[in-house]
Amino acid sequence: MTYDLVAIPLSLLFLVPIILLVRKRRTHEPDEEESELYPRSLIRFHPRAWAPFIAIIVSTLIGLFILNLSHFGLVQFIMLIGMVTSACIASPQIRWTGFVLGAKHAGVVIFDICGAGALGSAITSSTFTQDALQIIGQSAFIPIILTPFILAALIQTAQGSRIVTASTTVLLLAGTTLPETMNPLAPFLMIVAGAGVMCFVTNPYFWLLHRETGDEVKRVFTYYTLPQIAFGFMTCGIALGIQWFFPI
Amino acid sequence: MAKYLAEGRYIQGIISDLRGQIAFPSIISAISGYIVGIPSTCPITAFMILSPVTTHFTAIKKRQTDLMYLVAIGSAVGVAYVYPTPVTFSLLETFASTLSP
Numbered sequence: 001m002t003y004d005l006v007a008i009p010l011s012l013l014f015l016v017p018i019i020l021l022v023r024k025r026r027t028h029e030p031d032e033e034e035s036e037l038y039p040r041s042l043i044r045f046h047p048r049a050w051a052p053f054i055a056i057i058v059s060t061l062i063g064l065f066i067l068n069l070s071h072f073g074l075v076q077f078i079m080l081i082g083m084v085t086s087a088c089i090a091s092p093q094i095r096w097t098g099f100v101l102g103a104k105h106a107g108v109v110i111f112d113i114c115g116a117g118a119l120g121s122a123i124t125s126s127t128f129t130q131d132a133l134q135i136i137g138q139s140a141f142i143p144i145i146l147t148p149f150i151l152a153a154l155i156q157t158a159q160g161s162r163i164v165t166a167s168t169t170v171l172l173l174a175g176t177t178l179p180e181t182m183n184p185l186a187p188f189l190m191i192v193a194g195a196g197v198m199c200f201v202t203n204p205y206f207w208l209l210h211r212e213t214g215d216e217v218k219r220v221f222t223y224y225t226l227p228q229i230a231f232g233f234m235t236c237g238i239a240l241g242i243q244w245f246f247p248i
Numbered sequence: 249m250a251k252y253l254a255e256g257r258y259i260q261g262i263i264s265d266l267r268g269q270i271a272f273p274s275i276i277s278a279i280s281g282y283i284v285g286i287p288s289t290c291p292i293t294a295f296m297i298l299s300p301v302t303t304h305f306t307a308i309k310k311r312q313t314d315l316m317y318l319v320a321i322g323s324a325v326g327v328a329y330v331y332p333t334p335v336t337f338s339l340l341e342t343f344a345s346t347l348s349p
Contacts, residue, residue, distance in 0.1 A: 002348050003340065004331050011329035015278045018321050022274050022314045045268070046261030052249050052287060060349075074349060075332040079249075082287060086252035098252040105251060105293060162328055167338040174342050184343040191339055196328045205292055209320055212299060213313040223317040228324065 006185060007192075010238065014231045021227075048089045055085035119159075119168055133176065145243060148173055148187040149236045152194025160202035165195040183246050189239035197232030200225050250288035254297045259284065263301050273305035277315040281322025286330050291323035298323070 059081040063069040069077055083102070090098055132151060136142050142150065151172060156165040169191050173179055179187050199206055200221065210220045253259050262283070266276045280302065285294040298319045303312040327333045331340060331349045340349060 003336070004349060007329045007331065007336075011325045012282070014325055015282065015322060019272075019274050019278050019318065022318055023272065025314065044264075046258065046265055049253065049258035049261030049265065052253065053283070056287070064349075075337060079332065082249050083252075086249040089258070090252045090256045094252070094255040098255045101251040101255070102249070105288075105290070108290075163334045163338075166335045170339050170342045179343070184347040188336075188339050188343055188347060192328055192335065195335060196324065199324070205295070205320065205324065208292060208295070209316065212295075213316055215313060223314075224320055227321055231325065 003185065003188065006189075006242075010235070014227075014234070017230075018227045051089050052082045052086045056082045115164065119164060128172070132172075144178070145182070145186075145240070146190070146236070147176075147178055148190035149194040149197075149232075149239070152191045153197045153232070154194075156195050157198040157200075157202065160199075160204060162195045166191055169194065183243050185246075186239045186243035189235050189242070193232040193235035193239065196228050198225070199228050250284060250293055250297060253284070253287075259297055259301060263298075273302065273315055274318055276305070277302045277318035278322035281319040281324075282326035285323035285326035286333060288323075289327065289334055291320070291327045294323035294327070295320055 056078050059078045060074070063074045063077045067077070087095055087099065132154070133144075133147065136147050136150060137144055148169065152165050152169040155168050156162065159165070173187065173191075206220060206224060209215075209224050210217060213220065215223075253262070259280075263276065263280055266280060270276050270279070277298075280298055281291075281294055284298055285291050288294045288297065295316075299316050302315045302319055305315060306312060328335050330336065340347065
């Protein structure tokens with residue numbers, strides 16, 4: 001089964017209601033208030049801007065069907081091709097600056113992933129998994145099949161980062177027999193859903209939006225947190241549907 | 249990739265191309281957040297790159313913040329759901345034997 005064939009349409013579908021919600025607040029759009037920064041009459045296609053994305057799509061097909069790369073090799077391959085393409089289209093003046101800035105950013109992401117792995121390993125070594133599974137198993141209201149979603153939601157609520165949540169939850173679940181009994185797409189989507197279901201006070205993006213928009217917490221919660229709670233529960237529902245109709 | 253796109257002002261090219269196809273700034277904001285979020289691997293980076301650009305679509309502060317929320321939601325959803333991003337990467341590593349990207 002191919003993950004992105006399900007995930008991309010699903011995630012794009014989630015954008016529709018939030019766009020409609022924002023547009024509903026306006027009487028007509030576009031209107032005379034729009035700035036002249038991007039006048040439609042002056043628009044021309046920018047193939048160089050799209051080159052990295054095109055390179056990623058082409059290299060994915062090459063990696064999958066010609067080179068038969070494993071998923072681990074594939075992600076390295078396509079990101080490398082994307083990065084090389086970006087470096088090639090960049091002007092010589094910004095090539096080194098972009099590389100330095102990108103390397104700094106990559107370092108932070110790697111640190112995040114390594115930190116997540118360390119946290120996940122520490123939690124795995126503790127009795128957290130057994131305790132959490134026991135509590136979920138003993139609960140009369142929570143089906144055991146929802147464990148990936150609930151675990152991810154708990155971890156995400158506690159520490160805020162999706163990357164850390166996803167890595168930690170999958171490490172915890174790998175120590176159980178639950179994933180073996182499920183369609184792999186179902187726990188995968190449940191973890192993705194749980195990892196973004198509570199983007200609130202522990203989420204750095206929430207506070208960034210609060211600062212950048214200048215809005216009060218209630219409005220940021222309404223326009224940023226609430227839609228993601230809805231997306232999370234909808235994704236979990238879809239994962240349950242996948243598990244129900246396609247058990248293995 | 250994201251840094252090269254930002255430094256080379258290619259993000260403006262992407263927004264401009266989307267503007268040519270889509271008349272509504274709200275849709276452009278959400279879609280550009282989604283698209284730029286994936287290679288940047290971080291929704292906050294995508295937001296920092298895009299929000300100054302998309303807010304130029306309107307002079308009204310309230311509408312600017314609406315567009316910022318759409319960029320935020322688009323980038324968060326793109327990074328959370330689409331493979332390959334750091335969120336989905338660790339998951340697929342575990343489910344790799346039975347699930348392909």
